[in-house]
Amino acid sequence: MSHVPPALFVALTELVPELHVHCAEPWCLIGSAGALLLGADVGVADVDVLVSRADADVLMTRWADRRDASHAPADGDRFRSHFARFRFPGLPVEVMGGLELDAGEGWQPVSPGKLVLVGLQGLAVPVPALDEQIRIFESFGRDKDRARAAALRKLRQPPSVLPIVSSS
Template sequence: MSHLSPALYATLAEIVPDMYVHCADPWCVIGSTAALLAGAQTSAADVDVLTSRADAAVLTTQWASRHEPAFAPGDSDRFRSHFARFRFPAAVEIMGALEFRAGDRWQAVSPGRLVLVGVNGMAVPVPSIDDQVRLLHSFGREKDLQRAEALRALVPAAFTMPVLVSH
């Protein structure tokens, strides 16, 4: 795993136990922090968490004193969700039932297969490397494509054996 900044580490230490207690549905960290946790050489300034719509509402109530209601996410023409941003050492952005625009329709974001990454005894769910690459490519932004490439660099090329053909 790449190095976590003190702010990211402190934030994960605070939110992960809360997520396990208060979320009824599966959840996971996505975006730059997920890539960093998978070992990619990248940076992360915030923690993006994919949840169900219901769990996003629960967390908004649970973390009400940290809520930043005036914050509006960018790319609202490209993404929509039950969104909330919270003040922790690193900002936390909850995206309940996240969807992205695929052509002229909205498509639900599916994290795919989740893996658990250990952070000082905490199990943090993130999409598998292949699923992170798929998600980042579907988002299509330049920063996402760069993260996808950093993740691809982690996966060794498949071993190939020359095939001999005899006649």
């Protein structure tokens, strides 16, 4: 994938094999990295990984020496999870175990829905499917998330229209 910036590529080549080995439950990349891997024109400042709470514990133990203890997640009134930020080559990695969102109706789990695998230099990277990512970004409701949803909508294929042919 030529559209993957070098910093993201470096982070993913180290991160993804670790996730495949150490996560017992399904995981995926969400946020800007997930959107970019589907082809959206978005910037990526970090890699957001959605995992189970149990897998977050495993990763926090495994990567204890990489943990950025000084980082506090933003929007704590809207999001909660078993959270940690880690220093990886290229970009920081944020692990969100059991991510929940409160959009005014109480805490609800953030479900990735249908996942697709994106191939990246021999790596299989799970991300939510296009419509699932749009749904997730829209549910988050922040300006940056609405912009990412709009970038993803541009990737939707128009309905197939066959030309009408008449023979006269």
